Amino acid sequence: MMRIFLMATLGTLTAFAPPAHAQQAGETRLVVRPSPAVPATPTPDQQAAVLERFARARDNLVALREGRRSVSDLSPQELQDVLDYDRRVRGDYPDTRGAKQQCIDDEFRRAGGRPSALARQVIALKCRN
Known part of the structure; x- marks a missing residue:
């Protein structure tokens, strides 16, 4: 009777024990996560905002060249937009x-x-x- 009890107990212990390969030292586990969501195409409002900024940069550049505006009149963002616009028009991209x-x-x-x-x-x- 004791022998049956021991075998039954050993059977339940092995059923709940982790597999032998999981008990090895230095095991690395692979965690798989879903890929980040693909960015959606810009909405019409976002496209309009980009075009408006582009047009404003063009107008500011023309005004600067004609002397109707000075660099100090532009906000830092407007100045950066003008510099980026001018760089793209001239094909002068940063040297990488x-x-x-x-x-x-x-x-x-x-x-x-x-x-x-x-x-x-x-x-x-x-x-x-």
Whole structure:
């Protein structure tokens, strides 16, 4: 009778025990979360606001060039909008190249755009960081 009790008890204990692989030290658990929601397309009101800001920046830039307004008349946001608008119109985007790439580009320009193999090696040595 005692033997049946022990076997029954061991059976319930193993039924509630975590699996052997979960008891290993240093186990990492993978947590899966849903991806963030995809941003919705802008509403007509948001599109109108962007176009209005764009038109205001254009008008402010024209007024600045004609002398009807001065830079001190603009709010910081208006000034930033004018600078962004001017940059986009001229195609002058911020330079995101690293120092090494700028050095290489400058040296290639100095060499006439088509340096020889030896000149390329010299440029590589000169521009390494």
